[in-house]
Amino acid sequence: MPLPAGLAALAAPLLAIPVAFGFTAAPALADNPLVLVLTVLLVLIGLFSIIIFTSRVSHFQDPLFCVFVVFSFISIIDLIIALEEDGFISGFMEVYVREGEPFLRTSHGIMVCYWDGIVHYGLYLTMVAAIGQRKNYRNLGLFWLGSLLMSIVVFLLGNMIGKHSSELSPSFLLNLPYLLLLAWAGLRLFQQPKERPCLSPEKVAEEQHKPLYQRPQDVALVLGLLLMATFTFFRGMVVLDCPADSCFEYIYQHEPYLRDPVAYPKVQMLIYMFYILPFFILCIYGLVLPGCSWLPDWSLVFAGAMAQAQFCHLGSSLHARTPFPYQTPDDVLWSFLLSNLLYALGPQLLVLRCLHGPAFFLPAPPASSLPAPPAGLSRGKKHQ
Known part of the structure; x- marks a missing residue:
């Protein structure tokens, strides 16, 4: 049965x-x-x-x-x-x-x-x-x-x-x-077919004509993505053995797990640098210019990837199975947790922005679908 x-x-x-x-x-x-x-x-x-x-x-x-x-x-x-x-x-x-x-x-x-x-x-x-x-x-x-x-x-x-x-x-x-x-x-x-939001062409056009400074949520996301992109590039340089003093100090005093010879953290940081970093730049582009219909779908994919990666990175850094020299030092534990949790949170906030405010990311409506201005108003403008 x-x-x-x-x-x-x-x-x-x-x-x-x-x-x-x-x-x-x-x-x-x-x-x-x-x-x-x-x-x-x-x-x-x-x-x-x-x-x-x-x-x-x-x-x-x-x-x-x-x-x-x-x-x-x-x-x-x-x-x-x-x-x-x-x-x-x-x-x-x-x-x-x-x-x-x-x-x-x-x-x-x-x-x-x-x-x-x-x-x-x-x-x-x-x-x-x-x-x-x-x-x-x-x-x-x-x-x-x-x-x-x-x-x-x-x-x-x-x-x-x-x-x-x-x-x-x-x-x-x-x-x-x-x-x-x-x-x-x-x-x-x-x-699979997407879920199409029931939005009028007027609503879509109104949202897409707003400049960035009139969208405070998007301003905050752009600034957050810029910080995340900088952090991504920095940690990529750290695992590539950059000789800068800041990189040396970071890998020995803040995230020694990046030196673990199992190579998982190094691979993770390089994937961040060569794949996640370009995506952050594309996300900023999609938040500034309207009509980037690819962003909601790909933000979901990258949000899932970042959530999984940061969970494993945080857990591995603190797990007892990691050799003691590569575990996170107690004196930087809270800064380590805060920076990595915020790093994981950024893509999730981007997904929420895309799903709960989809009008900005829809294809621009054709001009024929928008209502024409009132006839009297257009004649008045022409007369003037």
Whole structure:
């Protein structure tokens, strides 16, 4: 008998607990990494089959339903790994982490698992429920897309160039189909129709004719983005070993985690510098000039990416698994927290601005759709 969308979404993650326990209970998995990889693939294929046979056929009009349910299963696995590595539980994923992905034992790996098991899992449940009720979930999907993409890219690059690069195993190849599936899901999300606000052409024209100084919220956002862009460039120069005294002082006295040889923080700062920094400049452009219809969508993607990245960076800097020389010093703890929290907050405020005041970012209405001036007024002007 087919299950409703909500029950199907909840049933798949519940299977994660016996599956995780089975990984540790099977001694053959600990001896052969290739068998471990094949076992994981069989589990995921079996999960897809269960979803197909227990869900309503109508749900498959949106194939992202299957993606979100399978990813929710992976989220619970990640949450189990994080809880086990922090000592809250034991006897579940020890074999897989030790033989398959030992870099999940780093502070960054644990933070990635917490974010995936809590935030991403909540997003999956919400989006699956929206699919079942035939509601629009495009905005949530774009936020999730940015968050998961940032998580995967930083984690994979850090694994390949950090001190754990020699521990790569065949399980690392499981990330390739994961990336391909994420890219396909992203294309599907961008192709979904946008929610069009019910705004008259007059209202759109009125908002778009306001100069920047008449929009105090946008002035504050522009100034905040300029500060964030400066901070982004500075930390990028820090991890590139800039010889300036300010960079030397910062990396040793304020954020020593940037020196950690696991390479995750260095990769993160370089992604900020080469991708987030140009986006900040584009955001300033979109807040100054009207009609940048691309900004609401991409602000959601980058807001998700920044939220995930800053959570992992903050958590890793303070986690006990980070070696003591790279942990944040107590005397700069509050300034470190404040600067990084504000850095994460900026993109979220930009998203709120785009979603709650969309008129400025809509395409400019054609002149024919605007009301003509009163006839008497136009004759008076002409007579004068």
